[in-house]
Amino acid sequence: MTTTVSYQFATVPPLPPRHVPRPRLLAALDRAADAPITLLCAGPGAGKTVLLAEWVKNLKGRVTWVTPRRADAEPERFWRLLESALPAGDEQDRGQAFEPAADSAFDPVRMLFSQVTDETDPLVVVIDDAHVLTHPDVLDGLDRFVKGWNPGLRLVLAARSDPLLPLHRYRLAGQLAELRAADLAMTHEEIGKVLAVHGVAIPEPDFDLLVARTEGWAAGVRLSAMRMQGTERPADFVVQLALDAGSIGEYLVDEVVQRLPEDHRRLLIETSFLDEVTGPLADAVTGLAGCGEMLTGLARDNAFVFPLDPTQTRYRYHQMFREILRYLLQRREGSDVRLLKERAAAWFEAEGDLGSAVYWAVQAGDRTRVASLFARGGLGYAFAHRQDMSGLRLRELIPASESAEPSVAAFAAESVSVPPEGAAAELDRLRAWRSAHQVADQELLVSCDLAELILGQKACDVAAVDAAAARILDAPQSGPRHIQGLRAAVLLTQAATHFWHGRHEDVGALLDQALAEVRRDGPDVLELEVLSMTAFVDSFWARTNRAETGVQAAHALRKGRGLGVPPLLDLATGVRALVAGDLGGGETATQRIALPGAVGADPALEAAFALVLAGGLFAHRREDEARAVLHQQAERVLPPVLRAHRDILLADLDTASGRPRSALARLDAYRGTEFAVLTSPAAARASLASNDARGARDCVRSVLTSPSAQTGRLALLDAMLCDAQIAQLAGDEGRALEILIRALDVGRGEIILPFLKAGDTFTALLARHPDVGAQWPVAMADDALAAVPAQRIPRELPDPLTQRELTVLRLLATTMSTVEIADELCLSVNTVKTHLAAIYRKLPASRRREAVLRARELELI
Known part of the structure; x- marks a missing residue:
């Protein structure tokens, strides 16, 4: 049986000029055929009517379209309206006026069901502006239609x-x-x-700005396109707010604002001046009551208010609606607007959001407040x-x-605004004022200490940081303006300051x-920063497994709480990539950084x-670019x-450029x-370039025999490779090979940068010893050796150290x-000795240096 399209041409709106089809939504309407009722619910201008008109135009089957007005919401009027719009029995009668029956009941x-005699000739009833139907009898009829659904x-x-x-x-x-x-919002492509x-x-x-402003709102997109059409510089209209005839502003005012209750x-x-609104905040700002219920109703009615x-x-x-509202607000007296902002400030202060x-x-320009x-707590x-x-x-x-x-x-x-170059003088000025x-x-004392x-x-x-931190941490943290997270933020600042000053034992x-x-x-954003700092410290010390675990924990928190990526986390990623020899990854991680101007942001991060x-640039042999980056830091504190x-x-760059004496100086x-x-490793490389093997050997030994807290696996590997080069130059191939084997074991296929920087130094030696060459983590320049990275070997203690033992170990x-x-x-000394005995037993180690080396290998310190 052949079906035909049948609908009331007088009531189905025509498609607008230059209409753009939306196949994805048409397909969604087609897929909904198995449900008795389909609902398109969105605010004005979302494209509901246009979409249905396009869908009906291509629909195979009978269609009835009605658009009731508020006067049609009475049961008798609505049902008669719908009945009159139903397809007539033949083409001759279609569209004739409805003659009411003698019996109106x-x-x-x-x-409706009587209209369907054959499921192969279905009937679609479209009710546009259905939100006007509020009478219980009409709603009951629609509900009974759904309950007794006929598939046709x-x-x-x-x-x-x-x-x-x-x-x-x-x-x-x-x-x-x-x-x-959200479904009706236009996509980038549309x-x-x-x-x-x-x-x-x-x-x-x-x-992209137009997409962000319109948020895919169909009317906003179309009106913007019409306004830009035929202009010499259409981009000028992207952010322009207009209220003239045919503009977005006029549409929103007429279709939304003016139709709302006062x-x-x-x-x-x-x-509208607020980026985020709550019921209590709106009550305080406007002086109205019940704003929460009004906001809920506006959101429910799709009046451009989103929860x-x-x-x-x-x-x-x-966004566009808020721009219109703000324009209407700005037309008021300035004192009225200032009063609204003062009320907002007072409400946030009472809520503790300083x-x-x-x-x-x-x-609001309220200088006293x-x-x-x-x-008193804002800082x-x-x-x-x-x-x-x-x-x-x-200021x-x-x-x-x-x-x-x-x-x-x-x-x-x-303290917030002064640059690092002027910080010392401002610190002296503050101390002098406090003395006088x-x-x-x-409250004032805590703010002084924090400054x-x-x-x-x-x-x-570092002394000023420690003294101020001690006073803040000792101060009582209670009262009406107790600041959540302040102690954690102070401890984080101490940790960062100690780290950058080389006091690694207590970081x-x-x-x-x-x-x-x-x-x-404390707030989530601060917890993320603490986790990121921990991951960075582990990355700096090439504790690869711990660093990776820390980065994963930070990303899990970030994604779970909807937070952005803090610079410290990107820095940790960049350091890990650099240490692992992923020079491209390290460069990418560091170039995408956008340092924030947040209060308390670590000023050392930029450097x-x-x-x-x-x-990374130096390891890439891009010496000129590396030197240019470093010279930008020459005058910084x-x-x-x-x-x-x-x-x-800079010393390595001097050595690579043939100026080892300048490097040593x-x-x-x-x-x-x-x-x-x-x-010392850099000094050893410069000494070797100056043919001073003895000086290089002294530098290397100072690293290999020192228990300094500055010695990490990276510095240790640098020194070992220099030591191997010294042995090779002395003709002691066996010793050089032995050192390289030990270096490979220390690196464990995780620390690649020192091997990468070694370049072709050991190519010939490794070619003569392919069993060692096969473990070399980077390819030789002559491609004689293949890069075969060693597998990571997770190392855990069968009997883990306690927290107190770890603290003693760090000081050890x-x-x-x-x-x-x-x-x-x-x-007591005896208690410390007991802890030392436990540390030696668990690591295992027989003396202090051996315990420290073993702890570094296990990434415990």
Whole structure:
């Protein structure tokens, strides 16, 4: 049997000019044929009517389309409207006016089912603007239609909000197919096609901005394309807000804003300056009551209000809609807008969100509140939550005064904004002010100490950091402005400062304390930073297995909490890639870094990224590029570890350029210091280039025999390869080969960079000993040897060390005596000796140096 298309031409809207088909949505409507009811629910301009008109145009079967108005919502009017729109018995009668029967009482469901006599000739009933149907009798009739579904009859509803039908029951029974606003939103491809049919071409960044502003809203896309059509510079209109005839602004005002009740309009306009809105916040800002219920209703009605959480307590507005609302707000008196922002600041302060309170106090220009908030917890909150305050002009807003509160606020603001080069002078100024003013207020004292901590970190003053940290950690952490995560953030700053100053023995313990504190009482973003710092430290020391575990833990937390990638995590990835010889991976990880301006952000990170990038470039034999990167760090205030690594790279560049004496002169400043061990391999390479084998041997021995905390596997391998080169130059091939075998065992196929930097030094030796050459982790330049990376060997102790034993072990790697270790840990000497005996037994080792070497091999320190 051949079916024909039959519908009411007068009621089905025509497709708009330059219509772009949407096959994916048409297919979704086709797939929904097995459900008795299909619902398209989205706000105005989402493309519901156009989509259904396109679908109906290509549909094989009979179609009835009705668009009831509010006056048609009465049962008798609606059912008569629907009955009159049903297809007539033959072509002659189709579309004639309905003649009501003498007996007006009839069953609408039976009336619908009577239209289907053959399932091969189905009937689709489309009800557009179905949200106007609110009468219980009409809804009951539609519900009975679903309950008694006839497969030859299908109901399609298009509505701005959910019709008052038991949709949850339909979903559970598999009787409902739905297309929501997210489904109807235009994809990148569809937006591109709309622009193309209007003859509009814009650069990719402007296109991405248009996508972000419209959020795929069909009317917004089409109106934007129409506005840009025929203009010389269409991209100029991407961010333009227009309210003239035919514009997006006019559409939103007429179709949405003006149709809302007065209190709903006021709610939306007066909260439009907020990026995120809650019911209580809206109540406080507007002075209205019941804003939470209004927001819920607006979201339910698809009025460009979107919930941000499953419980629907937090909301945001569609970007274009918010722009229109903000425009309407800006037309008011400035004092009215300032009052709204002051109310927002007061509400956030009462809720304990001091970061947002400071932000809105700044936006309101409330200088007194800004000073009070920043001096009394605002700095601590921003520090613990890593809030970016770089664009708030805090220092300009805080009034000059001799009294304590604004003075402390001014120092706090200065600690945030001052560059590292000026931090030392500002630190001295703050200390002088504290000496001249006896401040007893505990909140002000904590802010002063925190300002000293931040300034000390910027000035690379480890003593200032430790002194300020001790005072903050000893201060009572309770009261109305208890700052969650402050202790963890302070401990993290201490750990980072100690690390960059080479005080590695207590970095692990500080990070452990910080992690325990942040998991007990701290924000997710700070926990992620602590995990990232731990992963970076392990990557720095080439503790490959632990570093990989740490990176995975950090990424798991980041993905689970919806957080971004912190720079420290990218730095850990870059260091791991560099150590593993993945020079491309290391360069990629370091070049994509965007350092934040967050309060408390480690000022050493920029230089650390530069050094990792320069190290990769140097290993790539791109010496000029590496030198250019390093010279950018020449005048910066750098902590000792980074300064030493910068000079090591510069010395290696000098040696590679045929200037070994210049390299030795650069490294001579480290002789006799705690960083001599760190710089000795580079000095050995420069000495070899100067034909000073004895000097090179002295440098190597200082590394191989030193228990310094600066000696890691990377430095150890560097020294061992230099030692092997010395033996090879002396003609002692057996010893050179023995050293290389030991080096391969230390590297375990995980640490590749030193072997990569060795280049062709051992090509001939390894070619004569292919069994050793087969284990060499990088290919030789002449391709004589294949790269066969060794397998990672997980090494675990059968009897793990306790936390106290690990603490003793870390101190064992220093030059401290047993008595000094006991004094440091507040233990008796006999207790320390008991711990040492347990450490030697578990590792196993017979003496101190052997225990330290074994611990480093197992990545315990």
